[in-house]
Amino acid sequence: MPSQPPLPPLLAPYLSTQPESSLTLVSSILGATSNWLVLRFLHAALSNSSNNASIGLEDSPDGKKKKVVFVSFLRGWEFWKAEAKRLGLDLTRLAGKQQFAYVDGLSELFTTPKPTGNTLPTLSTGSPAPARTTLPLRSQPGAVPGRTPAPASSPIGQGSTGGPSISEPGIAKKLNFAGQGLTALDKLERDISTVIAKFKTAEDDEILLIIDQPDFLLASTGPSYAIGATEMMDWVTGLQQAVHATVLTLAADSPLLHNAPAASNQMATPVESEHAAFAIGLAHRAQSVMQLRTLETGAARDVSGVLRISRGGGWSTGAEENLDEKELLFYIQRDGGVRVFGRGES
Amino acid sequence: MSFRKRNISLGTDRSAVPNATQTAPPEVTPGIRPSPDDGRPTTSTGAPSLDNLLAGHAGLPMGKSLLIEENGTTDFAGALLRYYAAEGIVQEQKVHVVAMPEQWGRSLPGLIGTAESLDEKRSDRRKDERMKIAWRYERLGEFGAGVAGARGAAAPSPSNAGEQDPNAKQPPAFCHAFDLTKRLAHPSITNMTFIPFIPAKDSPFPAILNRLETAISSSAANTIHRIVIPSLLNPTLYPPESCRPEYVLQFLHSLKALLNAYPARVTAMITFPLCLYPRSSGLVRWIELLNDGVIELCPFPHSADNLTTSGAATSQEEPPQGMLKTHRLPILHERGGGSDQNVGEDWAFTLSRRRFEIKPFSLPPAEGDTEAQDTAASSGMPKKSDLEF
């Protein structure tokens, strides 16, 4: 089987152009995750010549730089880095070139950051280059020693067996959720927009914001934190205002969508009804919705799943209305290449 | 078809990706070996046929978690979890058990040798089926003699009996065989840690996470850890408030962060009772989404009867005790999913005294058609009698 181009030709028009202040929603389910599609979005934005992926990391000639701020809540930096490398994207290098910023929503979202240096606020710069220069600050006694013993972490961290590395180049910011309701969300929003603001060097920089599964934030906080679908959507809107376009992934598993019927007052847990309200509400705002799912007929050897591209309910200008709605099949090869084809084709 | 595809993609895979994530030489650490699929370090779940199910990695990749859900009131998942814990102890890894009392550690199955030793015995009886074995091989192993067995055999490993003594000087085995009727006696069994719940006014989980985090970060850099979470949210073990999504989901997220922070040193296995928390609920779906692998066990309702009547000494092939569904597999689904040969198969499982066997499920031939039944059995898998000493 020949290796596949990083951007499947059928998908390229959908991945490479996001109209201004648009929202693209990518939905996934348990058996069909969206990571490969997110990586394709990254590739389309960061590699300026789509036909030659191995090079193509130079600045585009027209001076209009495409930049990406990527917030991931469910998957780690190592994963994204390794998978992007398979596509020929060196995210660490791109981060060094101020083209890419990674905001880590996994490592320390709910754990209290330990004052061992890797979480010093001085590291929250938009790029790893200044981060490296601030590394000596690690031992600065600015942070209060926590109750957990810290001494062991440093030798382990640098150990070759994969402990947490202290200077993770490429991570612009680690998010930490603290507090209640809007205050907590505001803090996260501020953290992300700080990254965006530092990143935005020129006015005409096109910044693409990719938020990977913010729905988890909603599920894991919920009404007891005074956070609901409305608050989360306002949070997304706040971030959208700072960037050119937004791509957002969320789960669309049946239990999360269909247990909360809109009309009836059937019993649905807050997790279910809030998630449904969030997902459907965002689809109402989105310009396009890309839905991933598995085959209804069960698994097949040469098909990984189905991708349905539809227009969302959001306002759009005339040009976007020409977006072709499509349903395609995709197959992810073992080498990470993706083949996208129509039904009945192969 | 599957044969060729796999080989080719494997080659491109290796050339295209210089193993960026694996910094440690995995062969050095006992119980760790590189995945045949992409070379990442993996460790055994203690059940060879479960290892073989995990998307071609022939083991649970390090830094990943596996959720085993079980319907009904049986405890097959608990047996799998005991294998996992026992394997960790035999490999001298650090095993952390959440919420269970220390008695649980005494119920671990006894070691009877390496997994290959069991397989060798079996394959000796099957010399006439060589061709079939070779073919099975390439299909990434349907059961015990799959990749795990194949790779184990490639390394020189003595396979004769007398391996009751785990301290015997021999190259480290990847996976061991255990006997559920025996009790594990191993010097490092005292190294297990049991993390009980401390009564807390809000979430009980941060205290547990703290202990895990401390234990892992304060251990030597080459220590491998296993986090064992039996029967998550079981009301007899967990405080009633713990099933609130903001507690349990934050816990699992932090656990994921922990696994992610030590990608080459920690694995986790969680069992989960589906009869208390059905899969159709949104909370359970989130729990599944937060794990790298999700496997569901659906025991057949009659299996309990069969187990008592058939016993271990039956010469007949044991009927499967339930169905096994793979909803998500580590690595594979993270990348998008779907293309593994094992995905979409119907699996059945059989738990016997010495092994947890997972094999393709096929409806048995009509009652009374014993001849067909025998052929089906012998071609599909080893007979029970073959497993006897």
Next chain:
Amino acid sequence: MEREIGSTMPQSRSSRPDPSSLKAHEIFAAQSTPLHPHLPATSHPHQSRAERAMAPINLSHRRTHNLLLISKLLNLRDTASPFTLLLDSLEQPATPLLKEYIRRAKLSKVHVTLISFETLRKPDGVDAFISARRKSPADIMSEVASAYQPAKTNGPPQRRLILIDAINPLLSSKNPDPTFQLASFLGSFITPRDPTAPKADASLVVAYHTDVPGLLHQQSQNPYKPAHLSILTYLATSIITLHSFSHILAQKAARDRSLVAPVFGLDEEQDGVILGRLDKLTGTGAAEGIVLELEHRRKSGRGVLEWYLLPPASRYAASHVKEVVTLLDDNVLYNPPVELDSRAEDEEPKSTFELGLTDRQRRDREGVVLPYFDAQYGDGPGEGGRILYDMGEEDDFDEEEDEI
């Protein structure tokens, strides 16, 4: 050919209160202009059989009057509906209809205010764009009031259109304003609180996403409080439910074959499916457009229910003045022309005689009691075997013939 009006209509959701039973809320009642006497009575879908027999005449009545009605509503003439509620779903979002409102408002120089709960940037044609993100209802109210200052003239009252792109976020906020009252909030846009301010005829158009689940906590606070959707439908003077034309066609096609009507999108309850809308639905061809199901409450209290079709915006120029909305029943795809049926009958062998019978003729023929039946009940010799004939209405009684 009989045309059954109503029975071919897609089913109206039963949960909604019957429009004819709605009582006008005082706020809206005060704003409504007197009923135009020339507007005819409603064509209710539940017509009696006798009425249906009159269909052709009725249809043209309906066409004239209901098209006039929708035109008045969309053009905001005479404040025919101070408060219009748009019920949409992902399968047919309200944005195209909101755009149509804006387009028409621009043509007639109406001031347009968009209160945005969802929209990020000011759409074309909107005069005042008010982002409602994280704002209290009171703030929104005062911003809306200050966004437009009608000039103090003695001419005809100026007109103003206030759009809310989605009311759901306001209703499901986790931090609700305790003093918030939906009815007075909406009312404030129509009736300025300051009575001395120059009067402007304001029309409020509010979109509500029916597929976004309502929130439980609202119910748990006061379980006796009516649901938000019920309050909205009660207050609204017109309710427009939006449907995708291609879905309506697919459902009608299924019903015509007595099949279960297909469902789309979320109703499919399929893993991973949020949206079912696809350009190329099998069998519907290029069925573009939006079906509007209108329930309008007149000043008199009577209701009008009609189904309309709004063609896609690309079919007409932005400055197009003539009415573009048509009755759904007039659509060729929805109601294929009768000629199709007659062509089917043409397949019978041609002859100079009319061999076919109409239904009526067949019924009458079956009703005839043949002489030999009558003869069997003979009351005596010579009594049976008469020709029994009941006069039909088309029989032309002729004295002379009878004498033969």
